[in-house]
Amino acid sequence: MQDLLIKHAEGYIAVSHGIIQAIGPIADCPPESQYKQVEYRPHCLAMPGFVNGHTHAAMSLLRGLGEGLPLDRWLHEAIFPAEDKLSEEAVYWGAKLSFCEMLAGGTTQCHDMYFYTDAVARAAADTGLRAELSRGLMGTNDAEFDARMQENLDFASKWHNSENGRITVGLGPHAEYTSTPEQLKRVAKEDLPIHIHCAETLLETQGCRERHGCSPVEYFAQVGILRPGTRLAHCVHTDAKDWQIIKQNQGIVAHCPGSNLKLGSGIMPFAAMVNAGINIQLGTDGPASDDRQDMFRAAWLAAVLTQVTADKTLEIAASYHALEPGAPADIALINTNTLHNLPSERKQASLLFTAGPSDVALTVVDGIIRYKDGSFPGVDIEEVKRMACKHAKLIRGGQ
Numbered sequence: 069m070q071d072l073l074i075k076h077a078e079g080y081i082a083v084s085h086g087i088i089q090a091i092g093p094i095a096d097c098p099p100e101s102q103y104k105q106v107e108y109r110p111h112c113l114a115m116p117g118f119v120n121g122h123t124h125a126a127m128s129l130l131r132g133l134g135e136g137l138p139l140d141r142w143l144h145e146a147i148f149p150a151e152d153k154l155s156e157e158a159v160y161w162g163a164k165l166s167f168c169e170m171l172a173g174g175t176t177q178c179h180d181m182y183f184y185t186d187a188v189a190r191a192a193a194d195t196g197l198r199a200e201l202s203r204g205l206m207g208t209n210d211a212e213f214d215a216r217m218q219e220n221l222d223f224a225s226k227w228h229n230s231e232n233g234r235i236t237v238g239l240g241p242h243a244e245y246t247s248t249p250e251q252l253k254r255v256a257k258e259d260l261p262i263h264i265h266c267a268e269t270l271l272e273t274q275g276c277r278e279r280h281g282c283s284p285v286e287y288f289a290q291v292g293i294l295r296p297g298t299r300l301a302h303c304v305h306t307d308a309k310d311w312q313i314i315k316q317n318q319g320i321v322a323h324c325p326g327s328n329l330k331l332g333s334g335i336m337p338f339a340a341m342v343n344a345g346i347n348i349q350l351g352t353d354g355p356a357s358d359d360r361q362d363m364f365r366a367a368w369l370a371a372v373l374t375q376v377t378a379d380k381t382l383e384i385a386a387s388y389h390a391l392e393p394g395a396p397a398d399i400a401l402i403n404t405n406t407l408h409n410l411p412s413e414r415k416q417a418s419l420l421f422t423a424g425p426s427d428v429a430l431t432v433v434d435g436i437i438r439y440k441d442g443s444f445p446g447v448d449i450e451e452v453k454r455m456a457c458k459h460a461k462l463i464r465g466g467q
Contacts, residue, residue: 071435073103076114076401083397086232086435090393105437111405112429113415117176117398118363119387121349122263122301122322124182124204125191126162128169129154129460130356139269139331147356150463151183158459160187165456167195168449169361171439173425174400176432177387179299179322179351181240181263185220189227192235195447196438198398201227202240202263205255206247213251224260234434238263241293244276244284249291256292264293267310268302269333285310294319301351302327303341304334311344320347325369326362327353339374342384350385364424371420378420397435403427 072083080097082090090098100106127147134146159182170178177198182188185203192199203220207213217239224237238261241247255262267273267284276284285306288294296318303310303321314321323336341348350366352358358366363385371381389395402423404412409427412418431439438444 070103072105072107072397072432072437073098073100074107074109074114074399074401074430074432076109076112077404078113081114081391081397081399083399083432083435086397088391088393088395088397091391107401107430107437109401109403109429112401112403113419114391115174115382115400115402115419116386116389116391116395117400117431117433118174118367118385119349119389120170120175120178120351120361120363121320121387122299122324122351122353123166123178123180123361124354124356125166125170125178125180125361126154126159126182126184126188127354127356128166128361128456129158129162129463130354131359131460133356133464137331139333140271142331142357153463154184155459156184156187158463159184160191161452161455161459163188163191164195164447164452166355166361167191167197167199168439168444168447168452169355169425170363171195171197171431171433171444172428172442173362173364174402174428174431175361175363176398176400179238179263179349181242183216185223185237186226189223189230189235193231195444196234196433196436198234198433200236200238200261200263202238202261204240204242205251206242207251210248210251213247214254217254221258228260232434236261238299240264243268243272244280244287245272249280252288252291252293256295261297261299262293262295263299264288264301266300266303267305268328270305273305283307283310285313289313289317301353302333302336304328304336306336308344311341311346314346315344318347320349322349322351323370324351324353324358324366325373326358326366329369330359331357335373337374338370339376342376342380348384349387350381362425364420367420378416382416382420397432399430399432400428401430403429
């Protein structure tokens with residue numbers, strides 16, 4: 069017997085062992101009796117799940133702190149002092165809250181950078197989200213940095229390719245301005261994916277030129293951490309020369325338009341970078357800087373700020389994954405039978421410009437239903453909300 073059959077507005081999707089086995093029109097749908105689970109969703113469109121290309125999930129506990137401050141002041145006056153109060157248990161509940169929010173919004177995969185990464189991995193394992201997790205690496209001296217680097221490597225030994233390959237591990241050097249060349253060269257020696265902030269603000273980019281005589285992108289290439297698969301978060305203040313270097317080194321840019329707008333960092337030239345052939349993913353950034361883990365909003369902003377088509381933007385939002393036989397069964401079903409989605413004649417435009425997280429009816433990760441009509445199978449969502457609020461209150465001192 070097969071695992072899951074989804075019947076939606078445009079046809080069917082047959083799933084077994086975490087893989088899409090077949091798709092097609094309803095007229096060709098196999099018998100329901102062959103499947104353990106059948107989901108009949110005649111008003112829903114099926115799409116590949118969103119991939120959140122850059123976030124700090126546990127920062128849900130810090131949501132709203134430092135409102136109105138630019139990035140540098142926001143970090144040093146609001147965020148870093150609050151993060152000093154975090155515990156492993158707090159990070160678990162904060163990450164779990166965000167992972168549930170992602171699943172409820174059609175996100176099936178994320179790339180997260182934070183600390184207490186064992187707690188983040190447990191949250192991903194418990195909610196069923198697909199995730200690449202990196203320990204944020206920075207230190208006031210080499211000994212401190214090396215200790216955190218070893219923590220990241222130990223974490224990789226435990227969690228990399230765990231949960232049927234659903235959880236993977238990368239290295240997370242925080243940024244150019246929070247590390248030294250020697251520290252980044254140490255990171256470059258390891259054979260794990262790299263996730264780093266890059267050219268997020270004009271101040272950061274100008275500072276890098278003063279310190280190293282080149283842009284952050286050029287600098288990362290020089291020290292060896294810009295290589296195939298390296299994830300560069302933001303890249304707001306980059307130019308055509310930088311884009312060529314990223315493309316030559318097969319790097320990935322994680323575009324987070326909501327966070328960049330809220331913190332006043334600027335607008336990444338999304339359309340120009342798409343046209344330049346850069347491998348781009350969309351991201352929300354952490355919920356302390358963008359408030360919501362909402363990939364619909366990230367995609368909408370990316371499209372309208374620089375005029376990229378709905379079709380192309382949604383392809384990027386799903387990291388070019390497709391619903392096709394042999395693909396991982398990471399699927400979101402979007403209810404289009406709602407006031408704001410009707411009438412609907414253009415599928416992609418409807419999903420981008422009118423739909424939102426509240427329209428997600430079903431989210432499947434690795435062939436398993438992880439969100440369904442407001443519930444999270446296997447997760448006590450009321451406990452998640454209660455514990456996250458409890459730890460947020462402790463960190464904020466009763467605010």
